[in-house]
Amino acid sequence: MENCKYTAADFKSDQEVKWCPGCGDHAILNAVQKALPEVAERLNYTHERFTFVSGIGCSSRFPYYMQTFGFHGIHGRAAAIATGVKVSNPKLSVWQISGDGDALAIGGNHFIHAIRRNIDINIILFNNEIYGLTKGQYSPTSKLGKITKTSPFGTIEHPFTPGELVLGARGTFYARSLDVEINTTKECLVAAAEHDGTSVTEVLQNCVIFNDKTHDQFANREWREDRTITLRHGEPMIFGKNRDKGLVLEGLGLRVVTIGQDGWTEKDILVHDAHNPNPGIHMMLVGMRYPDYPVALGVIRDVPDKTYDQSLQKQVDEIHDTAKIHNVDELLHSGDTWEL
Amino acid sequence: MDKKTETALDDVVIRFSGDSGDGMQMTGTLFTDTSAYLGNGVSTFPDFPAEIRAPQGTVSGVSGFQLHFGSHRVNTPGDYCDVLVAMNPAALKANAKWLKKTATVIVDIDSFNDKGIEKAGFKSDNPFEELGIEGYNIVYAPITSMTKETLKDSPLDNKSVVKCKNMFALGICYFMFNLPCDHTERFIDKKFGKKPDVADANKKVLNAGYNYAHNTHTFASTYTVAPATLEKGTYRSIDGNQATAWGFIAASEKSGRPLFCGSYPITPATHILEELAKRKDLGVKTLQAEDEIAGICTSIGAAYAGSFAVTTTSGPGLSLKSEAIGLAVMTELPLVIVDVQRGGPSTGLPTKTEQSDLMQALWGRNGECPLVVIAGSTPSNCFHYAFMAGKIAMEHMTPVILLNDGFIANGSEPWRIPSMKDYPAINPPIVTEAPEGGYMPYARDAERLARRWALPGTKGVEHRVGGLEKDFIKGSVSHDPINHQRMVDIRRDKVARVADYIPEQTVYGSENGGELLVVGWGGTWGHLYSAVKALREEGKDVSLCHFNYINPLPKNTGDILARYKKIVVCELNDGQFANYLRMTHQKFDYKQFNKTQGLPFTVTELVDKFNELLAE
Numbered sequence: 015m016e017n018c019k020y021t022a023a024d025f026k027s028d029q030e031v032k033w034c035p036g037c038g039d040h041a042i043l044n045a046v047q048k049a050l051p052e053v054a055e056r057l058n059y060t061h062e063r064f065t066f067v068s069g070i071g072c073s074s075r076f077p078y079y080m081q082t083f084g085f086h087g088i089h090g091r092a093a094a095i096a097t098g099v100k101v102s103n104p105k106l107s108v109w110q111i112s113g114d115g116d117a118l119a120i121g122g123n124h125f126i127h128a129i130r131r132n133i134d135i136n137i138i139l140f141n142n143e144i145y146g147l148t149k150g151q152y153s154p155t156s157k158l159g160k161i162t163k164t165s166p167f168g169t170i171e172h173p174f175t176p177g178e179l180v181l182g183a184r185g186t187f188y189a190r191s192l193d194v195e196i197n198t199t200k201e202c203l204v205a206a207a208e209h210d211g212t213s214v215t216e217v218l219q220n221c222v223i224f225n226d227k228t229h230d231q232f233a234n235r236e237w238r239e240d241r242t243i244t245l246r247h248g249e250p251m252i253f254g255k256n257r258d259k260g261l262v263l264e265g266l267g268l269r270v271v272t273i274g275q276d277g278w279t280e281k282d283i284l285v286h287d288a289h290n291p292n293p294g295i296h297m298m299l300v301g302m303r304y305p306d307y308p309v310a311l312g313v314i315r316d317v318p319d320k321t322y323d324q325s326l327q328k329q330v331d332e333i334h335d336t337a338k339i340h341n342v343d344e345l346l347h348s349g350d351t352w353e354l
Numbered sequence: 355m356d357k358k359t360e361t362a363l364d365d366v367v368i369r370f371s372g373d374s375g376d377g378m379q380m381t382g383t384l385f386t387d388t389s390a391y392l393g394n395g396v397s398t399f400p401d402f403p404a405e406i407r408a409p410q411g412t413v414s415g416v417s418g419f420q421l422h423f424g425s426h427r428v429n430t431p432g433d434y435c436d437v438l439v440a441m442n443p444a445a446l447k448a449n450a451k452w453l454k455k456t457a458t459v460i461v462d463i464d465s466f467n468d469k470g471i472e473k474a475g476f477k478s479d480n481p482f483e484e485l486g487i488e489g490y491n492i493v494y495a496p497i498t499s500m501t502k503e504t505l506k507d508s509p510l511d512n513k514s515v516v517k518c519k520n521m522f523a524l525g526i527c528y529f530m531f532n533l534p535c536d537h538t539e540r541f542i543d544k545k546f547g548k549k550p551d552v553a554d555a556n557k558k559v560l561n562a563g564y565n566y567a568h569n570t571h572t573f574a575s576t577y578t579v580a581p582a583t584l585e586k587g588t589y590r591s592i593d594g595n596q597a598t599a600w601g602f603i604a605a606s607e608k609s610g611r612p613l614f615c616g617s618y619p620i621t622p623a624t625h626i627l628e629e630l631a632k633r634k635d636l637g638v639k640t641l642q643a644e645d646e647i648a649g650i651c652t653s654i655g656a657a658y659a660g661s662f663a664v665t666t667t668s669g670p671g672l673s674l675k676s677e678a679i680g681l682a683v684m685t686e687l688p689l690v691i692v693d694v695q696r697g698g699p700s701t702g703l704p705t706k707t708e709q710s711d712l713m714q715a716l717w718g719r720n721g722e723c724p725l726v727v728i729a730g731s732t733p734s735n736c737f738h739y740a741f742m743a744g745k746i747a748m749e750h751m752t753p754v755i756l757l758n759d760g761f762i763a764n765g766s767e768p769w770r771i772p773s774m775k776d777y778p779a780i781n782p783p784i785v786t787e788a789p790e791g792g793y794m795p796y797a798r799d800a801e802r803l804a805r806r807w808a809l810p811g812t813k814g815v816e817h818r819v820g821g822l823e824k825d826f827i828k829g830s831v832s833h834d835p836i837n838h839q840r841m842v843d844i845r846r847d848k849v850a851r852v853a854d855y856i857p858e859q860t861v862y863g864s865e866n867g868g869e870l871l872v873v874g875w876g877g878t879w880g881h882l883y884s885a886v887k888a889l890r891e892e893g894k895d896v897s898l899c900h901f902n903y904i905n906p907l908p909k910n911t912g913d914i915l916a917r918y919k920k921i922v923v924c925e926l927n928d929g930q931f932a933n934y935l936r937m938t939h940q941k942f943d944y945k946q947f948n949k950t951q952g953l954p955f956t957v958t959e960l961v962d963k964f965n966e967l968l969a970e
Contacts, residue, residue: 027818027828037916063808070821076829077818083810085658086820087651088681093617094648098655099810101639106810116759124651127644234793254749275404326641330634337635344602344772345636351590354581 020056020061022047026080027047038193038219039073044138045191045199046080052200053207059107065095066109072147073140073219076111077292084168090121093128094133097322104323108135113143117173118154121348129183131322132211138203139176139216144225145251146289157228177300177314179212181293187213188300189313192233198244211321228313232304241304246313248286250280253308260284261307267299270307359575360532365424367432368527370520371449372415373410374403377520380528381439382419382765384524386675388537390591390768391583394423398593399954400429400764404621404704408684411465411473416448425580427878431765433956437530438525441465441497443474443481455832458573460526462497463517470797493572494795497563498521502564508555518559525563534576535560535772538626543663545720568862587770587779588652594762594877595622595732597690597769598666599629601740603636606662608741609748609780616641616652618671622760626666646674647915650691654678657687658819662744662810664690667697669711672755673718674909678717679753683845686796686805687817688747688782690740695759697952707761709876710927712818715755716934722842724849726754727904733762734769739902741777742856748782751804755822757904757927759877761954773845783807795819795829802855850906861909863890863897866919870967873944875883875901875931882924885960894963901931907938915942922947924960 024046034040051062064082068074077084083106087095096110117125117139128135144162145151151164155176159168180188187209189202199217206213220230227234232241243253243261251261258273260283264316271278287295296315302308339345367384370378379400380932393773401418408415421431431675434454440446442465454457472483482488501655514521528535546553592600606613617627617640620783631640639661643649646667653663658814667675677729682689695711699701712857715727728743730736736768743754754859779798785793785808793815808815817829825832826840861871863886879900899914901907915921915935922945947963949955 062811062813065659068820077820080818081816083816084818084819084820085655085685086822087654088677091647091651091678094643094651095655095658096649096653098616100655101641101652102612102656102659102661102663103811111371123644124648127648137822144469154580198933209401232623234861236878248766252721260921316898326639329637330637333634339635341636342600342607342774345600345603345633346590346774349590350391351588351771353588354393354587 017056018060020051021041022051024061025050025081027079029078031079032075033072034223036222037072037078038142039140040195040200040220041193042138042219043076043079045196046138046203048196049200049203052204053107056204057207063107064109065099065106067099068090068109068111069121070147071145072112073111073113074116079232089097090116090119091124092116093121093124093137097128097131097133098161098263100133100135100323101326104134104327110135110137112137112139113146114134114155115153120181126179126183129180129185129212131213132186132208132319133322134324135212136203136206137212137214139214140219140223141176141216142219142225143228144221146221146224161203169316174177174214174258175301176214177298179250181297181300181315185214185315185317186316188296188318189213189215191215191217191312192311193217194227194233195311202313205316209316209323211319232309239302239309242311245286245288245310245314247286247313247316250283250285252280252283268302288313292315303311303349361575363577363579364426365422365428365432366437366531366577367422367435367964368416368437368439369420369435369449369452370439370523371416371445372410372520372847373416373445374405374415375407375943376417376441377517377714378419378441378657380919382421382542384538385527386421386766386818387541387943388533388887389423389579390539390589392533392582394579395428395432395582395584396421396423396768397428398766399761402705409607410910411444411470413444413448413474418449419446422462424582424714425577426582427584428767428885430957433958436529439527441523443470446481447474447476447485447684450487453487453490454474457490458493458524459487460493462493462523464496464498465492469628484489493526494920495526495566495572499567500562501559504559505555509551510555514552515555518555521556521559522563522566525565525865526572526591529564529567530576531630532574534574535564553877564895565660584768589768589770591766592734592737592880593764593766593770594736594758595625595694595764596629597736598740598756598758601665602630602662602690602744603633603638604737604774604777605741605744605780606638608777609662609744609750609773611660611782613638613640614641614653614656614663614667616643616656616663617651618643618646618649620646620668620671622696622753622763623668623692623966626692626694633844641646646671647678648677649820650678653687653689654682654687655688657682658685658810660807662688662748666692667713668694669733670701671710672714675745680721680723681724681821682753682820683723683725686751687753688751688807689753690743690747691753691755692756692758694763695757697950703952706929706950707759707877707880707954708758708950709925710950711757712904712927712930712934715757722846724846725905726750726849726852728753729753729757729902729904730762731879731900731902732875733765733767733937736762745780746778746852746855749804750782750802750808750848757876762877773951777830783817784809786814787812793817794827796824796825798844803844803851853906853909853949856903856908858910859899859901859914859934861897861899861914862886864895865897865924868897868918869895869918870897870922870962870964871915871918872896872922873901873931873935874898875904878924878926881955881957883947884957884966888961889958889964894968896968912939915939920967922964923957924955926950926954
């Protein structure tokens with residue numbers, strides 16, 4: 015058994031971190047560097063198994079700041095590159111860093127297909143609802159009507175809700191956190207690493223320069239507890255500063271109720287089942303928006319299913335073990351041959 | 355039984371043609387296998403439409419398979435045919451232009467009814483007269499009705515019965531060339547092992563065709579083509595795509611690096627992916643990606659993680675992969691990109707051959723982005739060049755583009771099976787432990803200028819690579835102006851130094867110089883060689899310099915070009931290699947012979963062109 019005890023410092027590279035002061039990326043980097051020692055210890059991963067792959071954008075500079083194997087790819091293609099890394103060597107712990115433009119615009123196709131294949135990579139989606147590195151154009155998650163440099167009169171495009179996309183692509187793991195909630199992010203990332211298959215952890219991140227306070231309506235510390243709910247498997251869906259609000263199922267939808275009012279008791283509150291293969295309630299939780307609902311954080315969906323990399327390795331191993339052809343010479347002489 | 359006269363021939367070209375559902379590719383392949391098995395030299399040319407089942411009976415739906423067999427090594431599928439099998443009027447119409455004056459035409463006369471003739475677009479009711487071939491030796495065989503008659507007691511339904519008619523045509527051809535049916539019968543038994551009724555029906559119809567030709571005295575003479583005097587050994591039939599796939603597996607075995615192929619289906623390259631997908635017994639991993647870009651990007655990821663990674667495509671796919679190829683150049687990872695060229699631009703002619711992606715392969719990327727370009731030149735030597743592409747990619751830490759084309763990819767020939775012990779070792783520069791002072795991702799060996807390959811999972815060599823410009827040694831991001839200049843220079847020099855590791859260029863013909871040097875590259879070798887050989891046998895001073903290593907060119911290229919009075923560069927494009935030579939070897943005058951019809955050269959047109967140049 016290898017000694018897999020590390021500290022956050024073991025994952026910090028010697029490169030100067032060049033994100034803007036106040037950028038939410040700093041907090042996410044911090045959360046990842048805190049999560050990896052726990053992942054290593056729990057899963058018995060040695061340091062050299064961690065590999066970070068990214069696309070293009072502010073967040074995609076991430077691998078340079080990690081003292082791990084790292085690959086800074088091209089715009090949108092991180093999921094495809096990460097897939098190749100994982101298939102080539104399934105023992106690696108592969109992490110993909112993408113922003114909302116990288117993963118959902120130019121890389122949308124690779125994003126949904128990685129999820130559909132359920133390849134065992136961990137995607138961290140930095141969602142700041144803006145293009146930062148190109149200096150402030152709207153992204154596929156920008157709110158409808160958002161005024162940016164390329165939408166001076168407001169966008170006329172409907173944004174994606176990333177979690178809906180994940181579930182629509184038959185995702186097996188989806189979690190959501192806030193950049194400032196370092197412990198929630200860390201908790202989600204450890205669960206993501208423990209999950210076999212594609213995990214998507216969306217981190218709602220603040221771009222202090224081009225889209226400051228985009229998540230503020232619910233993310234501001236002053237009212238965060240009342241406007242978000244942090245879900246944990248097996249626990250009732252209760253939230254609020256006074257822990258007196260909860261979610262119940264009513265008809266075909268969710269409803270926010272106050273415990274102790276109108277006859278609602280804690281027993282009526284839904285208990286979160288992240289492991290339920292049926293995505294129905296997960297879809298409702300993903301879709302909750304302030305002010306009608308609290309925004310859901312934590313691990314929303316975590317269901318086991320066959321992974322691409324394991325299935326491929328299994329096929330290779332099974333066929334290899336019973337093969338009639340063992341090397342290239344035998345291959346060249348297989349089938350119809352004749353002597354002259 | 356009366357014994358017919360037998361005439362010996364050295365070369366025969368047969369073209370099977372019919373509707374794209376008539377099984378003409380299968381018929382041609384079976385004839386090829388039988389003649390190859392009996393020791394003939396063979397070369398084939400499948401010529402089919404892009405549509406899977408184009409409208410029945412129309413010219414656009416005609417599928418053809420031409421094969422050339424001979425009593426010697428055969429290097430082209432032949433220009434014009436000695437025998438044309440036409441299963442319907444459209445097939446006759448589409449192929450009459452390929453008939454030799456002395457040709458025999460075998461038609462299924464049952465299909466020459468009013469409807470069939472009209473569908474084929476004939477204006478009159480006599481297609482033979484309309485095509486001006488009524489004087490040819492035409493065999494009017496009632497193939498469909500005889501097939502039905504043969505199988506009148508078969509339990510098969512009518513549709514399945516009619517499907518067997520290609521076997522009747524094949525039987526006629528076997529009789530004509532004194533070839534036995536048994537090799538094909540064994541194939542049928544194997545293919546339809548689980549459907550004995552279908553196997554029986556096919557064999558019956560095959561023999562019925564053979565007997566029909568015999569009994570009806572269809573041919574005044576039958577023909578024999580003696581076995582070729584080929585090198586002793588074990589042979590098999592192989593096409594260029596299969597050879598390419600197997601060459602990669604061989605490079606994987608020799609390097610000890612597991613093979614990974616990320617790819618997206620595209621004509622005419624798909625068969626490489628299909629062939630590799632079968633080979634899980636040899637540990638090959640294939641991933642059918644969501645698009646061309648994911649095809650190459652998964653391969654780049656696999657290369658980073660330590661696989662021998664390849665990706666397969668055709669011209670439009672190469673365009674889509676351009677940006678990612680730049681990433682592989684920047685990260686200096688081993689990767690082979692196969693482009694099986696087809697007619698372009700855009701979707702172009704998916705099933706037809708061309709050599710028009712050369713410039714794209716050499717230069718089609720942003721920035722100064724050099725890589726190695728290699729081309730296969732026969733169906734079987736795609737094995738060798740796929741192997742060499744892998745060896746160069748892994749030992750020099752560079753992407754390599756392997757430029758094949760639809761003609762050699764789909765064409766097949768007998769191949770003397772090589773032994774892997776005769777193939778060279780492949781030694782990728784893998785880092786197994788952290789060197790003193792730490793691993794420097796962009797430190798290089800002095801000879802090849804290749805950086806070393808540190809695989810994720812190896813302790814102590816954690817490092818970052820990516821598409822941003824790299825520091826000359828450390829590999830960290832650098833925007834320093836002088837560093838960028840040094841990196842551009844060294845990426846160029848690294849590729850140029852591959853010239854020290856490839857064989858010198860050879861010349862067929864007057865090696866010490868002469869009147870006319872024919873220059874070609876890639877899949878045109880068979881036709882160029884045959885034309886030059888024919889002229890040399892007439893005593894003409896023509897030589898052939900045919901390239902497989904395109905970038906870098908062999909070091910003696912300039913020395914060779916200097917020795918001839920005239921140089922003509924022949925290629926299936928508008929002059930891309932000629933212009934490449936004008937750039938790399940400026941002091942020579944290059945004449946051009948170009949063709950862009952989606953078809954290979956014919957030996958006849960090449961001979962005419964070379965005669966014309968000699969007379970000038």
